[in-house]
Each structure stands twice: as structure tokens, then as C-alpha cells.
Amino acid sequence: MILVGGVGYTFLGDLSFGAILVERLRRRSWPSSVAIEDVSYNPITVMDWLRDVPDRFDRAVLISAVERGDEPGHLRRSRWTATAHSTAEVQACVAEAVTGSIGLDNLLVIGTHFGLLPKDTTVIELEPVDSGWGEGLSPVAEQRAAELESWLVAEFGELASVSPASAVEIG
Amino acid sequence: MCFKNLPVEFDAEGRPFLREDVPDPYSITGTPHTNGEAKTLTRDQIEELLEKNGHIEQKNFDPVTRVAGALAFHTVVDSQARKVIEARSVATLFRGYEVIMMGRDPRDAIFITSRACGVCGGVHSTAAALAIEMACGVKPPPLGIVVRNLLLAIEYLYDNPLHLFLLAGPDYSEAIVSKTNPELFRRAQGTPAPHSNVHGYSTIADIMRDLNPLEGSLYLEALGMTRVAREAYVLIGGKYPHPQTIVPGGISATVTLSTLNEIYLRIQQFFDYAKRVVAIYDDICDFFYDADPRYRDVGRTSANLIDLGQWDDPDAYDATYENCGAWGEQRWATPGVIIDGKLVTTNLQHINLGLEEFVEHSFYEEWAGDGVRHATDPLGAPLSPYHPWNKSTKPRPQATSWREKYTWATAPRWDRQAMDAEASARLWNTALAQKIPSNPYIESTGHSLKLLLPAGRLPETELEWKVPDVWNAFERNRGRAYSVAYTSLVALNLWSKASDLMKAGQTAVSTKFEIPKSGTQLGVGFWGAGRGFLSHHLELEDGVVTNYQIVTPSTINASPRDPWDTPGKYEEAVLNTPILETGNGGFQGIDVLRAIRSFDPCMPCTTHIHSDEGVVTREINTCACGVD
Numbered sequence: 076m077i078l079v080g081g082v083g084y085t086f087l088g089d090l091s092f093g094a095i096l097v098e099r100l101r102r103r104s105w106p107s108s109v110a111i112e113d114v115s116y117n118p119i120t121v122m123d124w125l126r127d128v129p130d131r132f133d134r135a136v137l138i139s140a141v142e143r144g145d146e147p148g149h150l151r152r153s154r155w156t157a158t159a160h161s162t163a164e165v166q167a168c169v170a171e172a173v174t175g176s177i178g179l180d181n182l183l184v185i186g187t188h189f190g191l192l193p194k195d196t197t198v199i200e201l202e203p204v205d206s207g208w209g210e211g212l213s214p215v216a217e218q219r220a221a222e223l224e225s226w227l228v229a230e231f232g233e234l235a236s237v238s239p240a241s242a243v244e245i246g
Numbered sequence: 247m248c249f250k251n252l253p254v255e256f257d258a259e260g261r262p263f264l265r266e267d268v269p270d271p272y273s274i275t276g277t278p279h280t281n282g283e284a285k286t287l288t289r290d291q292i293e294e295l296l297e298k299n300g301h302i303e304q305k306n307f308d309p310v311t312r313v314a315g316a317l318a319f320h321t322v323v324d325s326q327a328r329k330v331i332e333a334r335s336v337a338t339l340f341r342g343y344e345v346i347m348m349g350r351d352p353r354d355a356i357f358i359t360s361r362a363c364g365v366c367g368g369v370h371s372t373a374a375a376l377a378i379e380m381a382c383g384v385k386p387p388p389l390g391i392v393v394r395n396l397l398l399a400i401e402y403l404y405d406n407p408l409h410l411f412l413l414a415g416p417d418y419s420e421a422i423v424s425k426t427n428p429e430l431f432r433r434a435q436g437t438p439a440p441h442s443n444v445h446g447y448s449t450i451a452d453i454m455r456d457l458n459p460l461e462g463s464l465y466l467e468a469l470g471m472t473r474v475a476r477e478a479y480v481l482i483g484g485k486y487p488h489p490q491t492i493v494p495g496g497i498s499a500t501v502t503l504s505t506l507n508e509i510y511l512r513i514q515q516f517f518d519y520a521k522r523v524v525a526i527y528d529d530i531c532d533f534f535y536d537a538d539p540r541y542r543d544v545g546r547t548s549a550n551l552i553d554l555g556q557w558d559d560p561d562a563y564d565a566t567y568e569n570c571g572a573w574g575e576q577r578w579a580t581p582g583v584i585i586d587g588k589l590v591t592t593n594l595q596h597i598n599l600g601l602e603e604f605v606e607h608s609f610y611e612e613w614a615g616d617g618v619r620h621a622t623d624p625l626g627a628p629l630s631p632y633h634p635w636n637k638s639t640k641p642r643p644q645a646t647s648w649r650e651k652y653t654w655a656t657a658p659r660w661d662r663q664a665m666d667a668e669a670s671a672r673l674w675n676t677a678l679a680q681k682i683p684s685n686p687y688i689e690s691t692g693h694s695l696k697l698l699l700p701a702g703r704l705p706e707t708e709l710e711w712k713v714p715d716v717w718n719a720f721e722r723n724r725g726r727a728y729s730v731a732y733t734s735l736v737a738l739n740l741w742s743k744a745s746d747l748m749k750a751g752q753t754a755v756s757t758k759f760e761i762p763k764s765g766t767q768l769g770v771g772f773w774g775a776g777r778g779f780l781s782h783h784l785e786l787e788d789g790v791v792t793n794y795q796i797v798t799p800s801t802i803n804a805s806p807r808d809p810w811d812t813p814g815k816y817e818e819a820v821l822n823t824p825i826l827e828t829g830n831g832g833f834q835g836i837d838v839l840r841a842i843r844s845f846d847p848c849m850p851c852t853t854h855i856h857s858d859e860g861v862v863t864r865e866i867n868t869c870a871c872g873v874d
Contacts, residue, residue: 085361170413
């Protein structure tokens with residue numbers, strides 16, 4: 076099973092990238108081996124959900140918008156390598172998580188600590204253009220969302236009900 | 247008469263009126279009578295001390311919060327006298343939900359204001375629904391009211407354990423205490439735990455070990471209990487923390503006996519849990535007091551508390567402002583204001599009249615000069631120009647100045663006094679007022695609350711929360727522990743009432759209503775969050791929102807100084823806190839952190855030290871690998 080998960084705040088411009096993309100992906104029909112999930116909630120709760128059925132997923136693709144200082148609109152794809160963090164660092168992430176901070180970083184750190192993320196986890200991040208309050212994405216983020224949607228269709232295969240788009244290079 | 251600073255008195259029928267002999271009744275030029283004990287110095291005095299004394303240093307506590315709202319804290323510490331001589335609470339982000347709400351359909355408030363909090367969004371949804379109900383004149387059916395109450399209780403059962411063991415608990419763990427106060431941990435190793443028969447720990451050190459973050463069993467158990475509460479909540483709320491089924495006029499979910507049974511299975515897990523939580527916090531608090539009486543000064547403030555009460559009686563609540571004094575006093579938690587430990591009012595209208603917000607030290611522009619929207623409340627009682635119904639939110643970002651403006655929080659005051667918004671305020675008001683509905687489990691004695699928890703694996707147990715003789719960080723945490731017991735018993739009462747209504751065939755959960763398309767309407771949601779007081783003040787004009795003001799418990803507690811230079815409660819608590827840490831690992835600021843965290847700040851308050859030597863922040867790098 077493959078988890079395609081979006082992480083992001085609602086109504087926060089490009090920072091809603093992951094959540095908005097999941098909404099769009101859900102309009103398509105995917106093979107039964109692909110689960111499209113909005114994981115934009117307290118990472119502790121996401122861990123509870125993963126813990127319900129351990130080893131449910133062999134692979135995960137987690138999508139979000141994160142400000143890393145790159146060129147706005149840049150789309151990064153990387154393979155998540157579990158890195159040990161100190162107890163203080165993980166506790167800080169848990170404290171943020173349970174008090175409502177939604178973020179890819181917390182999800183990855185907490186997921187790694189509890190050993191619940193699939194070993195094969197890919198992270199796809201958009202460098203946001205507009206992170207102000209509001210509905211919808213900036214035009215550049217819209218373009219990146221379309222590219223990423225096409226890439227995911229090519230990567231994981233869509234059922235015949237919707238015509239597949241061609242894969243697009245990202246990065 | 248409950249006001250001693252505002253020029254509001256009461257006639258023979260108890261109706262409030264404005265004194266006519268005060269020419270400028272809401273002027274801020276006078277000096278109100280307050281009972282704050284914290285000694286404060288002027289900024290000039292502080293700067294002179296910093297310049298002349300090497301042992302006086304600035305210590306800044308700066309949380310790392312990347313996305314949500316954040317709290318920072320500026321202090322000046324005298325390391326010889328081992329005390330804090332300046333304290334400034336800083337909310338570092340503007341959230342602006344009040345601005346977002348302008349011009350919208352009021353029903354949007356339920357979903358938009360929920361996002362004000364990532365812990366307890368449901369309380370904002372419900373406060374919004376209450377405000378709309380009052381503005382639109384809609385009363386939910388009894389089961390709608392009771393189920394909404396039940397959801398609130400479940401939110402508290404999520405929220406309070408989370409704070410006690412995941413946020414504040416680590417400050418009392420072996421990992422922290424052995425580093426900041428090694429002598430204290432050695433003492434804990436030799437100190438038997440008085441309530442070992444309840445929680446199973448032989449010594450205080452055993453408790454401290456299991457409070458260790460990530461690994462301690464108390465920490466992990468609390469993680470599990472938050473899940474139990476979330477499971478109960480979503481059975482009706484749909485999702486958490488931002489529910490989908492809260493609406494004006496009740497709820498939009500179907501509730502069956504099966505739903506109630508599923509909820510009961512989860513609530514009943516909190517009966518035994520509450521017994522253990524109380525036993526653990528009683529032992530921890532008393533151990534610190536016995537070890538060093540100066541811990542009674544950590545986080546100490548004057549005992550001024552405010553709460554709006556919550557959990558409505560379906561037979562009393564009619565959603566009107568006109569009757570809010572009566573239906574408020576029928577709530578399972580009595581509304582009230584405590585001054586110096588004494589209850590001065592339980593009347594929601596009076597509590598509302600005393601509310602004001604000031605922005606002298608906040609990054610906002612004044613609005614009082616723009617003219618008063620509402621000189622009186624809907625009952626004709628006088629309203630201050632600084633009252634939320636008269637407030638306009640006018641953000642004005644600028645550089646931080648300790649002399650002038652330094653925070654995005656406003657300074658809410660009641661009768662011009664700094665207040666503490668607390669879970670314990672629910673206990674305190676309800677204990678003193680003796681107005682709680684008759685029930686088999688909770689008794690209000692006038693000086694305490696007796697809580698009879700049903701048998702589970704542990705036997706039936708009566709706990710008693712007593713009004714504390716000092717109001718400090720430890721008592722805030724202890725009160726929160728007792729709140730778990732209190733809330734679980736309120737939930738049990740509510741569950742019984744919901745079951746009775748269903749058996750009687752009263753299964754309606756919502757009332758249809760229309761938003762008025764013309765005229766001006768006022769509404770207010772008098773409600774509460776896990777950590778205390780919550781109000782949403784609403785003004786509608788021709789069917790759209792023309793003013794929306796939210797006062798949260800953390801706004802009250804994190805407030806800066808007011809026009810009279812009275813510190814907010816975080817600031818007062820830190821100014822009264824002695825520096826008791828003894829460890830050799832450099833200044834950790836644990837006593838200050840305990841003081842601040844005891845308020846359960848609703849900010850991701852993973853506080854880190856910033857000293858003159860530099861900033862220590864947490865950096866988590868998720869890009870630990872190369873790009874594919």
C-alpha cells in the first residue's frame with residue numbers, strides 16, 4: 076500500500092498546498108493500493124491512525140509547502156532518511172503537535188520517533204510564494220500542483236475512469 | 247455591589263446604572279484600586295541597574311513556534327538576589343480572526359474562529375454558535391444543549407491531561423529535576439509517596455521518572471487518554487479539533503442511544519484515571535512545598551480569577567441576554583469573579599459589564615476616540631468604550647519597545663484589575679457559589695468541591711478540592727488535576743440527562759432559524775476553554791458581521807501591562823517567582839518556566855532560553871538526505 080498524504084493549513088495561501096492537492100487527487104480514481112489522505116492534523120493523531128494497522132503502508136509520499144528559503148515556487152523532492160533527534164527535540168515537536176501546530180517537520184520527527192513511518196518515505200515540498208491568509212493557491216503554486224498531480228498519476232497509475240496525464244519532471 | 251473601580255452601581259431592584267457624579271466615567275487617568283503584590287520598577291530604573299550591575303542580566307525565554315501563535319518572555323534577573331526584577335509577556339504573532347470575520351455571514355464564525363486554537367477549536371465553534379443564537383433569537387432543543395455540553399466536557403478531558411503530563415508534567419520529571427535541582431531529586435528518592443495506594447508509586451522519585459517525556463509511563467498514558475477523549479468527541483463532533491457539527495440552534499449530527507453508549511465507554515475510563523491524576527499531583531505539589539516552602543512563591547499571584555461558567559441547563563438556557571443572569575447561574579460550572587479569593591458576582595451580565603480591553607502596550611491603535619457604538623448593553627446597563635462590543639481591532643505592527651508597545655496580546659481587565667483565567671476558576675466559583683444543580687456526584691460546600699468518583703478498578707472515591715491558601719503555579723496544576731475529576735463527573739451527569747431525554751422521545755437536536763436581514767443585533771457567547779474563560783462578542787448589521795471580538799484565556803493571562811502599569815498575570819507570576827534552581831548546568835530558568843506553564847498557555851510554548859550570550863533554538867532539519 077502506498078500513502079499519498081497532504082499536510083497543510085486550510086485557507087493559508089500556498090501553505091495549504093498539501094491539503095488542496097489531496098482534495099484534487101481525491102477526485103480521481105486510484106488503484107486500491109493507493110490511499111490518498113489528508114494528514115493535516117495533529118501528528119500524534121496521525122500516529123494513532125498509523126498505529127491502528129501497523130505496517131499498513133510500504134511506501135509514503137508526504138506533500139506540503141515549507142519555507143526553506145529557496146526560490147518561491149520551487150518544488151523539492153527528497154527521500155526521508157530517519158535521523159535520530161534528541162529527547163528534547165522530539166518533546167518540543169510533541170508539545171507543538173498537541174497544541175495544534177500542523178507541519179511536515181513535526182510529522183516526520185514524531186513519526187520517526189515512534190517508528191511508524193514507512194521506511195520508504197518521500198517528501199515533496201513546495202517553497203511557497205504566498206503564505207498570507209486566503210483561499211486558493213498562487214498562480215505559480217497552481218502550476219506546481221498541476222505538475223505534481225501529473226507526476227503522481229504517472230508514478231502510481233490512475234484507473235481508466237480518468238484519462239491519465241503525462242509525467243512531468245519536478246525538482 | 248461588585249465594582250470598586252468602574253463607576254457602576256445598582257439600584258434597589260439590582261439594575262446597574264452609571265453614577266452621575268463622575269464627569270468622565272471611563273477615563274483612564276485615575277489609578278484603580280488593585281490588589282497585585284508584584285513590585286515593579288520603571289524602565290529607567292531597570293536600564294540603570296543593567297548598566298551598573300554585572301549580576302543583573304536580561305534573560306529572554308523565546309519559544310520556537312514555526313506556524314501557530316507564539317509566546318516569548320522577556321525578563322531581567324538579579325542573580326545575587328535570585329529574583330526576577332522585570333517581566334514582559336510577548337505574544338509574537340498577530341492572528342487577526344476578528345478582522346477576517348468582518349463583513350461575513352455570522353455562520354462562518356463557527357468554522358473560521360475554530361482555527362484560533364489547535365487544541366480546542368470546538369470551544370470557539372460553540373462560543374460562536376452561542377453568540378449567533380443570542381443575536382438571532384434561537385434556542386436549541388434540550389438534547390441539542392445537553393449534547394453540546396457533553397462535547398465541551400470531552401474537550402476538557404482531552405485538554406487537561408494533555409497539559410498535566412505532556413506540557414507541564416516534564417517540568418517535574420526526573421529528567422528536569424535531577425538537572426536543575428539535584429538535591430531535590432535525591433530527597434525525592436527517599437520520600438515515600440503518600441498516595442501510593444492509588445497511583446502505585448512507592449516514592450516521589452518513582453513518579454518523577456514516569457513523568458519523563460516520551461518514555462515515562464505517565465506521559466505515554468496521557469497520550470493514550472487524549473486519544474480516548476478524541477474518539478469520544480468525533481462520535482458526535484465528526485472531527486477534532488475543528489468539529490463539523492456545531493451549529494447555531496444545536497448540533498447537526500444524529501445522536502442515538504448507541505452513540506451515547508459509545509461515548510460512555512470512553513468517559514468511564516476517566517473515573518479511575520482522575521483518581522490517579524489527582525493523587526499524583528497532590529503528592530508532587532506537597533513534596534515541593536515540604537522540600538522548600540519558597541516553592542509556594544513560584545508563580546504566585548493575587549487570587550483574582552474570572553470565568554463565564556459553562557454547561558447549560560436545558561430547562562434554563564433560552565439564549566437571551568435578558569435572562570443571562572438567571573440561566574448562567576444554572577450552569578454546571580457557575581460563572582463568577584473571584585477577587586482576593588472571594589466571590590464577588592455570579593451574574594453573567596455583571597461579568598460582561600466589567601470587561602474592558604486596553605492596548606497601551608499592544609501593537610494596536612486605540613479605538614476609543616472613534617465614538618462609542620453601544621453606550622449600553624441590551625438591558626440598558628452602561629458599557630465602557632473599552633468593552634468588546636465597542637472595540638475595533640486596528641493592528642499596527644511596529645518595533646518592540648518595553649516602554650511602549652511590546653506584544654500582540656491586548657490587556658483585558660475586569661473592573662480594571664488583572665485577572666487569571668483558569669480551569670481552577672470553574673472549581674473556585676462553583677465551590678463558593680453553591681449553585682450547582684443537585685446531583686449524586688458533585689457537592690459544593692461553600693469552601694470546597696466534593697467529587698464522588700464511581701468505582702472502577704479502583705474503589706469508589708470521594709475527592710475534595712479545597713480553596714487554596716496561596717495561589718501559585720503548583721495550585722494551578724493541582725486545580726487542573728482536580729478538574730479532570732470534576733469534568734468527568736459533569737460528563738456523567740450530562741450523559742445521564744441525554745439518555746433520559748432520548749428515552750422520553752425528546753430526540754430533536756437543532757432548531758431552524760434565519761439570520762435577520764435588517765437591523766442591528768448583538769450577541770455574546772459566554773463559554774469556556776479547557777484552560778478557562780472564553781467569550782465571543784458579535785455585532786450584526788443587515789445580516790452581516792460588523793464587529794467580532796474574541797477574548798481567550800491566554801489573552802487574559804498573557805496580557806501586557808495596562809494603562810496603569812499593572813502587569814498581566816504571567817508577568818506578575820514571574821515577578822513573584824524566586825530563582826530556586828541549583829544545578830551546575832547553566833541557567834535553565836526552570837522556576838520561571840514552571841510559573842508560566844502553570845497557566846497552560848495556549849501557544850505552542852516550548853520555551854527555550856535566549857540569554858545575552860546568544861539564542862538557543864531548536865532546529866529540526868527534515869532535509870537529512872539528498873534530493874532524488
